[in-house]
């Protein structure tokens with residue numbers, strides 16, 4: 001999420017477009033929706049079609065045509081998940097599905113296999129988290145989470161994806177607190193921030209609804 005935020009933020013600066021940060025964060029984790037299918041249908045599909053650059057381009061073509069440069073930061077946030085994150089960590093990506101079923105990744109190119117608990121990954125993830133946090137503070141983007149905008153409801157999705165690994169441990173075998181406490185702390189930060197944003201959006205929703213009711217009366 002931090003990587004997508006940094007790329008999306010950079011692109012929005014260069015292209016002079018506005019970005020919806022909660023939406024960008026959701027898109028950055030969306031490729032892992034295949035984990036849900038894996039659980040529901042017990043079919044090994046993770047890192048398959050939803051992690052394909054061909055599929056990503058096909059899905060984004062209508063957005064490129066309609067929203068033009070406004071869609072670029074979101075596209076970058078989406079593809080950064082597998083073209084950078086998963087490519088370095090774990091690999092085994094069907095990047096060219098359905099044109100090819102071959103698997104890609106740093107390891108497949110002959111480099112060392114980096115798994116999620118590897119010190120290299122922990123260092124990379126924490127660095128990105130901290131850089132993202134600094135940019136969020138310096139650019140004053142943090143205000144987005146406290147504004148009560150109804151689009152903040154989409155944060156329920158990343159809220160779940162940081163809640164599950166840090167508590168029950170899904171999709172890993174144990175809670176992140178037990179196996180990688182440093183990464184768990186980053187998860188908890190997002191957990192608190194997103195929970196707060198959703199609660200503020202909920203309050204704002206009911207406040208608007210009540211105001212409408214009293215105006216109608």
Ligand SMILES: [Zn+2]
Nearest residue numbers: 031032081086
């Ligand atoms: Zn993934």
